[in-house]
Amino acid sequence: MAMVEQKRVAAILVSTMLACCLLLDQAGAFTGGNQAPYSPSPVIAIDLGNTNSCVAGYGHGQVETMFQLCIPTWVAFPGDGSVLVGEDAMNHAAPISGFKRLLGKRRNFEREEEEVRGLMARVPYKVVGRERPLVQVKMVDGAVKNLGADEITAMVFSKLRESAEAYLGRAIQDQEAVVVTVPQQYNDPSRYSTLRAAELAGLRVTRMIDEPTAAAVAHGLHRKLRDGGSVLVLHVGGGTSDASVMTYVDGVFEFMGADQDPFLGGQDFDQRIVDHFVKQIKEKHGKDLIHQGALGRLRTACEQAKKALSSQDLAELSIVSLVDGVDFSGSLTRAEFEEMNHDLFLKVMALVEGAMRQAELDENKDLLDEIVLVGGSTMIPRIRRLVTDYFDGRKLKNVNASSVMPDQTVALGAALLGHPTANGYPCMGVDRRQWGYSTDWCFTH
Template sequence: MARKVKDKAIGIDLGTTYSCVGVWQHDRIEIIANDQGNRTTPSMVAFTPDERLVGEAANFQISTNPTHTVYDVKRLIGRRYNDPLVQSDKQLWPFTIIPGKNEKPMIEVTYKGEKKPFAAEEISSMVLVKMKMIAEQYLQCGVKKAVITVPAYFNDSQKRATKDAGKIAGLDVMRIINEPTAAAITYGFDALEEGTRNILVFDLGGGTFDVSIVTVERGKVEVKAVGGDMHLGGGDFDNRVLNYCVQLFNKKYKVDMGRNPKVLRRLRSECERAKRSLSSAVETVIDIDSLYEGQDFHTKIRRAKFEELNADLFDKCMQLVKQCLQDSKLSKHQINDIVLVGGSSRIPKVQELLSQFFEGKELCKSVNPDEAVAYGAALQAAVLNKEIIHLVLMDVTPLSLGVAVSNGVMSVVVPRNTPIPTLKEKYFTTKYDNQTSVNISIYEGERALVAHNNLLGEFVLHGIPPARCGVPNIRECFLVDVEGILTVSAQDVGTGRINRITVTNERERLSKVEIDRMVADAKIFRKEDEEMAKKHLAKNTLECYICNMKSRLMEAKSRGTIQTRVADDISGALNMVEEWLDENDNATIEKFEAKLNELSLKCKCLT
């Protein structure tokens, strides 16, 4: 079943709000805790005048530094600045989003006194570096290989952007896999040698919603259908409660709190806490002292009100479940297991609607909804790293692939939910008499017109012999590999002339130069992080020494084993360095160490 390998491979759930990392170790998957002992880490990066903070450290200071603490970047990755969803989210975030090259959304922050723009891939890479470091500290060795998960409904551009983020983080991304597929692997792993089981994975996270139907049978995990919404999750439920509270406050005090970042950050944190509380309680309180212009905010919110505020979003989840079931060509009675994944799947109303739809069927809660995706990613990493040898994963295309034809219509070549790898062919012809070349535009999406879908790439087939329109026979082949990478070729059957393109969507992707620059920046950031960690350690060592010497001094004075003059001299020295610390928070490592050496000599009689 398993064998030892030299280089470990990890699985990373790169979540919208939290990330998680796992590894195959001691013949099982182990989810790795961070330096705070938590098994999930906030997908958050903060920039201060002195340093960059990632994960827990960024989360701790968000209330005091909201405009330079970045989160939810998964909602930006692979998108364009003028995307309506980006413009909508932009109004809710306290940090600044600006248009970059090729309409790429950039996050602008102030770092070390300078304004600096970051791409979503770069922020994501910082979170990936953090997860990589968590794994390395646990394994006590370097880690290069990783499997990273993405929402099932991520398009080609978003998947490639995530892979770029992994490259910037110094990772060899062995594969990008869908989050619900990873969760299904987690649930079905112990049943791989049993009979066939159809599993519906309901994955409602912090920023995205995915639903997948997967069949597990004797060592094979086959995805039947995927669906979801890349812009539906716990953050949207928080926004509904936040807007409700803002309206209550404004109405009560006859004010307009506007878009004050710090005020909204405090209120949003309490709304999120209330949402979590309402998963176990029927009523909770939101209570904030001096929220705005000295006015306190206090309100009770019942579970029924929360459900009312989000009723349309919950209904949307169920419509997507029904659509996915229809796409899988299975009936609800053929579903053996319903697996809940993602923190927001804990919401009672969501569980109630899901259970009702499946006519009272019990929902599977045996997997940890916060860790299931990382667990499955780590299993897949172990398979690709040849640590486990009896698991085969067969995924599907999340969106239809096709070409533009007359009048801007999309002709589908590869329907969505087609198992991959796959090769599909379709025949086309010319539109005009004596046409010697054809432009081939490749799209992904579900709309009838290409204008409403996502352009992946374009190329031209030349050398077609002149003939009346409709006579030439042009064969177009779509090859989708195991990772979902698309290659399209077009051949004039009459002459054998051929041209092809591997879709890279270069307009929206980072260039090699940009990636190389970001890789170099990531190394600089890591060096800065290491220096800052050393500085914090030196400062902490000095603070602990002062505290320890004060305790020893008190003991020596109570026992009468130290002269009053010497005691006063030591006490004065300790107080002076303590005052110096208060005024020199950003001193160099050498200064902290020098002060420690001075005190060590002064306090020699106490050691």
């Protein structure tokens, strides 16, 4: 019976994938070969993150003026039929975040189920569903809704679309193109789920490009890197971290190795600070911060302190009436912050080591040409020092780049692909299958 069930599940999966491919084909989609190259100029580019999501592009008739707008990747359901997204959702009593990790996940695949369970242990909402994970949303009237990650992601995409339209001063037309970035480790179901989310938001995706490739494009490496040159892209985001090594061959980036941790990022660094001050408040005031509102305010202050310590040696925290009318004030030094997160920083470096080992460059580090840092947490001085030390102190150009901020890199790179005067980065085709999954999907009209 188990074998019959496995065959039935496999048949359903294959049928689903064929149906997705057929739908894309009917829409005029393709991923390379000898067909016409990618040509439409995207009006916007979207970078979906676990913590923050960004939209970028160029103002109409202003090819030298690029805009970039970011919102927290949070969604909330007040219960009156409305949906809150971004800052408004963060202030709600039961916001939902982290759902990006659920896109395309299949619970009958052991490795994917492990990641789903990892998320379930970290979020306050319930994840249900037997074959694919669904987020359970409780409404004020007691009703329960089960939503797929693509449906929730579509709400974020819609908010980003509205933000872009407000900047552009006009509605984005159905025929206008959109670039969407995705993690390199996304498999085909995750990519199709992302496409589905864009469609639900009324967006027509003409290009889906991997985040590391977009980051390399942001630094102009598709024009500057020598043929056969290599680049390490280290991404430390709010909730996930990954490292990728790519080589630039015949005009395209090909992956040589990659390593990732779906549950390592800036939120974990914040939590260490939160735990530090929760203990301090307990000892000093005898108050246990079990109230979610109080913890939320403390977490926000701790995140601000973390950011401040990237440019100064001491950060001060001050929160009026944190809990039971008690005012809180405290301080944190950079040395203390680095000590409490030392083991986590070493985990980040383990990803670098893993990617370099897969690329067979771990014993030939001098062959690596460039390093690109992505994500706000790569601005942490200690992480930058560890990266430099790993490469024996050799100062690589983009380790200390200031022209492109790490937290803006991916969205910027994706937007550059839509610049009306840009030569663009050529699409990968099926004849250039890269390490792992295809890294650049392009679609025509």
